[in-house]
Every structure is written in C-alpha cells, then in structure tokens.
Amino acid sequence: xxxxxxxxxxxxxxxxxxxxxxxxxxxxxxxxxxxxxxxxxxxxxxxxxxxxxxxxxxxxxxxxxxxxxxxxxxxxxxxxxxxxxxxxxxxxxxxxxxxxxxxxxxxxxxxxxxxxxxxxxxxxxxxxxxxxx
Amino acid sequence: xxxxxxxxxxxxxxxxxxxxxxxxxxxxxxxxxxxxxxxxxxxxxxxxxxxxxxxxxxxxxxxxxxxxxxxxxxxxxxxxxxxxxxxxxxxxxxxxxxxxxxxxxxxxxxxxxxxxxxxxxxxxxxxxxxxxxxxxxxxxxxxxxxxxxxxxxxxxxxxxxxxxxxxxxxxxxxxxxxxxxxxxxxxxxxxxxxxxxxxxxxxxxxxxxxxxxxxx
Numbered sequence: 001x002x003x004x005x006x007x008x009x010x011x012x013x014x015x016x017x018x019x020x021x022x023x024x025x026x027x028x029x030x031x032x033x034x035x036x037x038x039x040x041x042x043x044x045x046x047x048x049x050x051x052x053x054x055x056x057x058x059x060x061x062x063x064x065x066x067x068x069x070x071x072x073x074x075x076x077x078x079x080x081x082x083x084x085x086x087x088x089x090x091x092x093x094x095x096x097x098x099x100x101x102x103x104x105x106x107x108x109x110x111x112x113x114x115x116x117x118x119x120x121x122x123x124x125x126x127x128x129x130x131x132x133x
Numbered sequence: 134x135x136x137x138x139x140x141x142x143x144x145x146x147x148x149x150x151x152x153x154x155x156x157x158x159x160x161x162x163x164x165x166x167x168x169x170x171x172x173x174x175x176x177x178x179x180x181x182x183x184x185x186x187x188x189x190x191x192x193x194x195x196x197x198x199x200x201x202x203x204x205x206x207x208x209x210x211x212x213x214x215x216x217x218x219x220x221x222x223x224x225x226x227x228x229x230x231x232x233x234x235x236x237x238x239x240x241x242x243x244x245x246x247x248x249x250x251x252x253x254x255x256x257x258x259x260x261x262x263x264x265x266x267x268x269x270x271x272x273x274x275x276x277x278x279x280x281x282x283x284x285x286x287x288x289x290x291x292x293x294x295x296x297x298x299x300x301x302x303x304x305x306x307x308x309x310x311x312x313x314x315x316x317x318x319x320x321x322x323x324x325x326x327x328x329x330x331x332x333x334x335x336x337x338x339x340x341x342x343x344x345x346x347x348x349x
Contacts, residue, residue, distance in 0.1 A: 012313065013285040013288060013289055013292075014281050014282060014285050015272055015274075015281075015282045015285035015286055015289060016285065016289060018282070056311075057292070057311045057312070057313055058313065059313050083296070084292045084293050084295065084296025084297070084311065085296050085299065085310070085311045086296060086300060087299055087300050087303040087308075088300075088303060089303065089308070104296065104297075104300075105289075105292070105293050105296060106217050106289075106293050
C-alpha cells in the first residue's frame with residue numbers, strides 16, 4: 001500500500017481513544033474516531049476506513065449491532081473487537097459475524113500491533129484480488 | 134512491623150484482617166511491594182483468601198445471599214488493581230456506615246451494572262482529591278481536574294474488572310451482560326443489599342460499592 005492504513009476506532013471512552021490513537025499513530029496508521037456504534041456506522045460509510053477497531057459496550061448503538069451493520073454495508077472490511085465483555089458467548093458471536101479478532105481489555109501494545117498487522121495483510125490481499133479481477 | 138518484608142499484598146491483607154498492622158504500616162508495605170522488582174507471589178492456595186476473609190467479616194447479617202458473589206468480585210478487583218494497574222490495594226477492616234458516606238461532601242462516583250442471571254452493580258466512590266489521584270494512577274496521565282478523562286479512567290478500571298468478572302461468571306454457567314458505566318458527583322449511594330468497603334492503596338483511599346441494583 002502506498003498510503004497510510006486508515007483505521008476507525010470506536011469506543012465511548014475518550015481516554016481509551018486517546019491512548020489507542022497514540023499507539024496506532026506510532027505504528028504509522030491514520031486514525032478516525034467514533035464515540036459510539038451509531039457514529040462508527042456513519043464514519044464507516046463516510047470515511048471508508050481500511051479497518052475498524054470496535055468496542056462492544058457503548059451507548060446508543062452497541063458494538064454488536066454496529067458490527068452487524070458495518071458487515072452488511074462493507075462485508076470485506078476487517079473488524080477487530082476490543083472490549084472488556086469477552087465472554088465465550090460474545091467471542092463466538094462476533095467471530096461468527098465476521099470479526100477478524102477479539103482483544104480482551106486491557107490490551108497490550110503487542111496485541112494492537114498484531115491486530116494492525118492482520119488488518120494490513122487482509123487489506124493487501126483484497127487489493128491483490130481486485131487487481132487480478 | 135517495618136523490619137518484616139512483604140512480597141505480596143495478600144500477606145498485608147492478612148495482617149490487616151488480624152489487626153497486626155495499622156493503615157500507615159499497610160500503606161508502607163504497599164509502597165515497598167510496588168517498588169520491588171520481585172514478581173508478586175501467587176494467590177494463597179489451600180486456605181481462605183484474605184480478601185474473602187475481609188469481605189465475609191464486613192458483610193455481616195442480611196447479605197448472606199450476596200456475600201459469595203461480593204467476595205469473588207473483590208478478589209478479582211484487588212488482583213486486577215495489582216496486576217493490570219500496578220496499584221496493589223487492600224480492604225480496610227472497618228465497617229462503612231451510610232453516615233460515613235454522607236459525610237463525604239465533595240465526591241465523585243462511577244458505577245456499572247451487570248445484569249442477567251444475577252444482578253450486581255459495582256462502583257468506586259471517592260472524595261474529589263482521592264478520585265483524581267486514583268484516576269491519574271490508573272490512566273498513567275497527569276490529570277489536573279475531574280473531567281471526562283478522569284471519569285473515563287475510573288470507568289475503564291471498573292469496566293475492565295467487570296469484564297473479567299462476567300467471564301468468570303460465564304465459566305460458572307451464570308450469564309450476565311455489561312451495561313454502560315455511569316458517573317455522578319456528590320452522591321450518597323443507597324443500593325439494595327449494598328456493601329461499602331473502604332479500600333487503600335499506598336497513597337489513595339476510596340470506597341468500593343457493591344449492590345444488587347443501581348445506586349447512582
């Protein structure tokens with residue numbers, strides 16, 4: 001890719017967004033923020049990010065509903081769940097809905113780097129597939 | 134007391150439970166533990182966890198049905214404080230009455246409800262200065278006032294612990310969901326089956342609140 005990876009982060013915590021933005025920018029990503037699921041869906045439509053990092057417990061529209069809509073609108077977009085609510089049930093549900101990975105809070109820098117690498121690989125694979133079409 | 138070296142906050146909790154150290158001595162031990170490069174020792178096996186002992190002692194009559202859940206929660210909470218937030222903390226062995234909480238004129242509180250097969254609401258309440266210190270410690274940010282970042286910091290503390298708690302409950306076949314955290318100021322909490330615990334770190338004192346319905 002000849003431009004920065006553009007990632008949408010959706011979490012109702014301003015503090016978490018601030019810290020995650022710093023981590024992602026240090027990894028060379030461009031960051032777009034959303035503070036709930038509703039805004040995440042809008043941002044996904046308007047800004048066309050390369051990937052999404054999505055919390056589950058958020059006001060207005062939660063992460064599960066947002067994941068469902070985002071996957072309907074952009075089936076190929078890689079979405080990584082980043083949440084404290086990582087019960088086996090939620091884990092299975094989100095992976096079945098097409099989430100790429102699930103990171104249990106509190107996250108580590110290594111987990112974020114791994115997620116960014118996975119999103120990057122997925123995006124590059126999609127670009128190659130588009131070229132070959 | 135100072136000559137004895139503590140390698141784990143569990144040991145200090147046990148000393149507090151048995152009245153063998155004061156608050157100041159306990160905070161001194163926590164400072165030593167935090168500055169030590171030694172790995173904290175594992176949870177005490179084969180004996181009643183000192184946190185459980187403290188909660189059972191303070192819960193008293195009327196909370197028999199909730200005590201086991203509250204004990205499990207506090208064990209996890211204090212483990213998370215030491216592990217995730219590098220801030221070991223202890224339960225002070227003293228009953229917290231409603232008038233104690235009423236006397237905290239300028240306070241901030243954060244709570245989060247977990248609902249489903251059981252209902253449990255947990256929260257942190259502290260006088261403003263202590264709230265700010267705890268928020269700064271947990272976020273590792275130099276926070277100057279109680280603003281959105283400070284409240285987010287305590288909300289994340291509760292949210293992270295509660296997330297791990299619902300996973301623990303799921304392993305026991307108890308299905309609960311997290312709700313979004315709430316915050317408030319200058320409140321006097323009155324929750325059903327409420328238990329308030331006074332908690333200290335090396336330099337911060339706050340109250341943990343546990344109840345079966347919302348208290349904010």
